[in-house]
Amino acid sequence: MGVMGNIFDKCDFESKIFENRGIMLPSYLPEKLPFREKQIEDMVSVLSACTKGDRPTNLFIYGKPGTGKTSCTKYVINQLDEFAKKNSLRIRTIYANCRQYNSKYKVLSNVVQKLLPERDIIGYSGTFVYENLLAYCEKNQAKLIVAMDEIDKVKDLDELIYALTRANEELKKGAISIIGISNQLTFKERLDARTKSSLCEKEIVFPPYNAEELAEILRERVKMAFKKGVVDESAIKYAAAIAAQESGDARAAVMLLLRAGELAEKELLNKVTDVEVRKAKREVEEEIAIDMISTLPEQQQLVIYAISRLTFEKRGIKRFDDEHALCSGEIYDEYKKIAARFNIAPVSIRWFQEYIGELETYGIILTTNSGKGFKGQSRIIRLGLDVEKVKTALEKRFSS
DNA sequence: AATCCACAGGAAGTGCTGGGCG
DNA sequence: CGCCCAGCACTTCCTGTGGATT
Numbered sequence: 001m002g003v004m005g006n007i008f009d010k011c012d013f014e015s016k017i018f019e020n021r022g023i024m025l026p027s028y029l030p031e032k033l034p035f036r037e038k039q040i041e042d043m044v045s046v047l048s049a050c051t052k053g054d055r056p057t058n059l060f061i062y063g064k065p066g067t068g069k070t071s072c073t074k075y076v077i078n079q080l081d082e083f084a085k086k087n088s089l090r091i092r093t094i095y096a097n098c099r100q101y102n103s104k105y106k107v108l109s110n111v112v113q114k115l116l117p118e119r120d121i122i123g124y125s126g127t128f129v130y131e132n133l134l135a136y137c138e139k140n141q142a143k144l145i146v147a148m149d150e151i152d153k154v155k156d157l158d159e160l161i162y163a164l165t166r167a168n169e170e171l172k173k174g175a176i177s178i179i180g181i182s183n184q185l186t187f188k189e190r191l192d193a194r195t196k197s198s199l200c201e202k203e204i205v206f207p208p209y210n211a212e213e214l215a216e217i218l219r220e221r222v223k224m225a226f227k228k229g230v231v232d233e234s235a236i237k238y239a240a241a242i243a244a245q246e247s248g249d250a251r252a253a254v255m256l257l258l259r260a261g262e263l264a265e266k267e268l269l270n271k272v273t274d275v276e277v278r279k280a281k282r283e284v285e286e287e288i289a290i291d292m293i294s295t296l297p298e299q300q301q302l303v304i305y306a307i308s309r310l311t312f313e314k315r316g317i318k319r320f321d322d323e324h325a326l327c328s329g330e331i332y333d334e335y336k337k338i339a340a341r342f343n344i345a346p347v348s349i350r351w352f353q354e355y356i357g358e359l360e361t362y363g364i365i366l367t368t369n370s371g372k373g374f375k376g377q378s379r380i381i382r383l384g385l386d387v388e389k390v391k392t393a394l395e396k397r398f399s400s
Numbered sequence: 401a402a403t404c405c406a407c408a409g410g411a412a413g414t415g416c417t418g419g420g421c422g
Numbered sequence: 423c424g425c426c427c428a429g430c431a432c433t434t435c436c437t438g439t440g441g442a443t444t
Binding site: 347348350352354378 | 431432433434440441
Binding site for chain 1: 406407408409
């Protein structure tokens with residue numbers, strides 16, 4: 001044996017694509033929040049009350065995912081903290097994600113834990129936690145601002161809001177304000193009337209970004225996250241266009257560009273263009289689809305498996321004019337064979353047809369109606385996804 | 401032209417399940 | 423607590439379409 005290199009030698013620790021990949025991750029909090037000046041200004045004008053010693057009104061923020069709700073809120077309360085520190089004001093801000101803290105008790109104990117990190121309050125009763133909260137505010141004469149992200153995930157929200165608003169009545173010196181954040185626009189209507197009126201004293205809407213705004217946001221990120229000149233303008237434009245068309249979700253746009261960058265890195269390219277973005281988009285869609293397939297009922301999985309097998313076998317072998325078009329009869333036969341192999345009772349052809357229709361509405365398969373020239377009214381079926389990936393995913397599923 | 405074939409899709413019936421109600 | 427009924431997943435049966443075969 002000659003001189004052996006290290007097996008990690010191939011892994012270039014110096015990326016040719018990324019300058020700082022972390023900036024493209026969802027956890028990154030940007031310093032600039034373009035196109036949200038108005039919303040930030042509104043938040044400041046509400047929260048500025050506490051710098052004058054008053055209790056800020058509660059705030060309800062809503063908008064679709066990826067419209068900057070969380071980033072703006074975090075940014076504003078960080079700034080407020082900084083300002084309070086500089087001017088020695090008695091203001092405390094707390095951010096809690098309610099997906100994690102999804103009940104009144106969990107939220108309150110998390111808040112108290114953050115206020116009193118040295119005090120161990122885990123395992124104590126709700127009233128004990130609540131009293132600690134009051135005691136803290138009273139003792140420190142604190143204006144407390146609690147930002148609750150994904151507030152719709154809290155199971156007993158009415159009680160939580162009630163507890164926090166009632167606290168204000170009991171407190172002589174301190175005060176508590178709530179910032180509620182939600183991406184469900186219908187959520188507000190489900191609330192108790194009293195909860196609604198106290199939580200929604202002031203509302204701020206975060207509209208989705210349009211394509212130009214998304215492109216600007218991406219350019220800003222790319223400047224810091226990627227090496228200079230690596231990301232082509234076409235990639236930015238394309239990623240922005242996709243995200244704008246789908247929901248105006250900035251996080252999705254950033255993720256897409258991150259995936260495109262990782263793809264370019266894997267393929268040892270030195271540029272990221274719209275081609276990589278397109279590939280990244282396909283990759284993401286396929287992952288979602290395969291994920292979805294795994295949650296489908298067993299029978300439908302068998303149908304998809306039958307289609308993937310037949311398509312796989314037929315690749316290259318031309319039949320009629322279409323490359324890998326299938327008609328429902330042969331799929332049903334294959335499906336019955338596979339079902340027998342796995343000892344699963346097959347469904348009747350009638351129900352099989354319903355499955356085909358359902359899978360089509362999910363976008364997993366594509367069907368065209370062969371009006372003329374072939375077996376009367378019939379459906380030509382093909383898989384809308386990467387056949388091999390689907391096949392291996394399902395083989396894994398059924399082998400266990 | 402009559403019949404067959406391969407298929408789509410409607411209608412009605414069946415057996416199971418889970419939730420509301422007396 | 424048992425009962426009943428609605429809803430579901432599915433089957434059986436049936437009608438209709440349009441090319442292929444006799």
